[in-house]
Amino acid sequence: MSPVIKEFRLPDLGEGLTESEIVAWHVAVGDTVELNQVIADVETAKAVVELPSPYAGVVAKLHEQPGTVVEVGSPIVSFDVPGSGGHSTNSPDASADTNDDDAPPAKREPNLVGYGAAVEKTGRPARRARRSSGAAEPARAAEPVGAPVMAEAPQPSVPAEAQLERPRSTPPVRKLARDLGIDLTALNGSGPQGLITREDVLAAQGGSGQEGSGEQGSDRGVQPAETGGAPASRMSGERETRTPIKGVRKHTAAAMVASAFTAPHVTEFLTVDVTASMDLLARLKTSRAFADVRITPLVLVAKALCIALDRNPTLNSRWDEAAQEIVQHHYVNLGIAAATPRGLVVPNIRDAHTLGLRELADALKGLTETARAGKTSPADLSGGTISITNVGVFGIDAGTPILNPGEAAILAMGSVRKMPWEYQNEVALRQVMTLSLSFDHRLVDGEQGSRFLADIGTILSDPGMVLTMV
Incomplete structure (x- = not known):
């Protein structure tokens, strides 16, 4: 059957929050995604969370760019999903069809965001490792936050054996890498099981790695960064810096x-x-x-x-x-x-x-x-x-x-x-x-x-x- 366009709207991620910021996309137009595959990092007023896909299909459109604050209920991504009943069910809190089938919907099972695609008889799909196409977008990891997401022509899906595992890191570390223009795929993580840490990113930039993300609730809290010389002057260049309140x-x-x-x-x-x-x-x-x-x-x-x-x-x-x-x-x-x-x-x-x-x-x-x-x-x-x-x-x-x-x-x-x-x-x-x-x-x-x-x-x-x- 012909594909159906499914529109995924930003869900309420908890605590009745009314808006969230798109921190980063992990997919691009033309990418094939699996049910519950992480497609974006989203920052609420309280935490950075990973947003999973409620569908298995092909990314048809990214409606918002990284750095954009989006209201709950607004469309953020559209998918081409198979027209059969097995993969055409909407998330109740988020999705809208542009070409609904007349067939009655199959029984839905909860996924990581509301209710999404129906589950085959083999059972509820397990969450898979996040993947990105190494051939399709080699420089995406170095793309700065806020850079425009360019519309791309749909690309053929990449065979599983040709796909590369996305470097393991936390959302704040990935954001830091984008801000500094560091390609995470070129780094070897020093953390547990190869996790790329903040220090790894700073070291790749040539920094000291001591700019800690400490905690006020521990006696290992944030300490002034130790440097070999005098701190760089912040009184040069632009007269002022404006940062959005969000x-x-x-x-x-x-x-x-x-x-x-x-x-x-x-x-x-x-x-x-x-x-x-x-x-x-x-x-x-x-x-x-x-x-x-x-x-x-x-x-x-x-x-x-x-x-x-x-x-x-x-x-x-x-x-x-x-x-x-x-x-x-x-x-x-x-x-x-x-x-x-x-x-x-x-x-x-x-x-x-x-x-x-x-x-x-x-x-x-x-x-x-x-x-x-x-x-x-x-x-x-x-x-x-x-x-x-x-x-x-x-x-x-x-x-x-x-x-x-x-x-x-x-x-x-x-x-x-x-x-x-x-x-x-x-x-x-x-x-x-x-x-x-x-x-x-x-x-x-x-x-x-x-x-x-x-x-x-x-x-x-x-x-x-x-x-x-x-």
């Missing part, structure tokens, strides 16, 4: 403005002698039970916060304006503010209150590595009940953090410094940290916030005091 920056700005002008913020500070906690960290690093676990000050602060919340539950609540109710959470989804190449995100650890110190350390490690790689899903960025931001990794002592929308409190932990401190009626050199707690004064009274902060300080100054609190 993606994570746009979402963060809107959320912070809404929070700052909706919730009446109060911030309290407490400077604590954490020498005992730092001594505990040193002992844990030599303990067999924690030999393969990375325990950091952030892990101890996170555990202390969870214990203090059990004694001060008002800090773990939210204000429901529509229902005119205060919602008390009986679980802790702990948000960790993370500085990533895409901007600030706050993924959270589900049910953090149920985790022991070792499990909490593992969860924090996985969370920050995923955030740095740009793989945090929208679901992991929602549902938090309280947050921590680690400004100490930047050498900062204290601050006045703004609440994550929908949360009653956020704790900022400063850097650990050796300072003269009163200890046992004498002045001694001790390790000291400042804690900054911002809370919503509609939900939390000053006494409640103060007791919560004091409990965290007590645990960090003398970890043994936990026995008196649980």
Whole structure:
């Protein structure tokens, strides 16, 4: 039967988002694609996600160029699909026919985006490795973001044995390569199983490879890039640079403005002698039970916060304006503010209150590595009940953090410094940290916030005091 044109519209990728940016296409006009093959990287207000094809067929048209912000429901790509019932079913949230068959549709099975092509009797198709034609477009990987996508005449499909595996890398790394004009197919990845890393791309450009994508939620956070000489001047050339407000920056700005002008913020500070906690960290690093676990000050602060919340539950609540109710959470989804190449995100650890110190350390490690790689899903960025931001990794002592929308409190932990401190009626050199707690004064009274902060300080100054609190 003759092919049918299927139009794929941008779906809602979660959390009711209304628009997304096309970061990159992995297919071109004329390419043959399989069901669930990744065809594009799409950036929502919260994360970069890989968009799979709901059809098996040939790419007929790319409606949008990389760098374009597209509203949900707008067409982004059209496919020529076989006219038989097996491959002509639309995705309900996205597609429209220009030549529908009269035959009744076959039973549909869910694919990676809504419902797509029907499945043969052999079962649901498995997701295949992403492929691109090495002969058809050898320079596509080096195409800069925002470059026009030129319409091409349909090309004959390339036999499977002639197709090349697309270089393995994460979406932020692929975007960096495009920005720098680096061809990923020419690189050998230094990561696990040949994964091409950010450092590989920077090395190919001749950079130092030290421009880190660190995380604010770990003590390995973003540090100033170390260079052999003086930093290049940014005061030459163009008088100014204009960057569109979109993606994570746009979402963060809107959320912070809404929070700052909706919730009446109060911030309290407490400077604590954490020498005992730092001594505990040193002992844990030599303990067999924690030999393969990375325990950091952030892990101890996170555990202390969870214990203090059990004694001060008002800090773990939210204000429901529509229902005119205060919602008390009986679980802790702990948000960790993370500085990533895409901007600030706050993924959270589900049910953090149920985790022991070792499990909490593992969860924090996985969370920050995923955030740095740009793989945090929208679901992991929602549902938090309280947050921590680690400004100490930047050498900062204290601050006045703004609440994550929908949360009653956020704790900022400063850097650990050796300072003269009163200890046992004498002045001694001790390790000291400042804690900054911002809370919503509609939900939390000053006494409640103060007791919560004091409990965290007590645990960090003398970890043994936990026995008196649980």
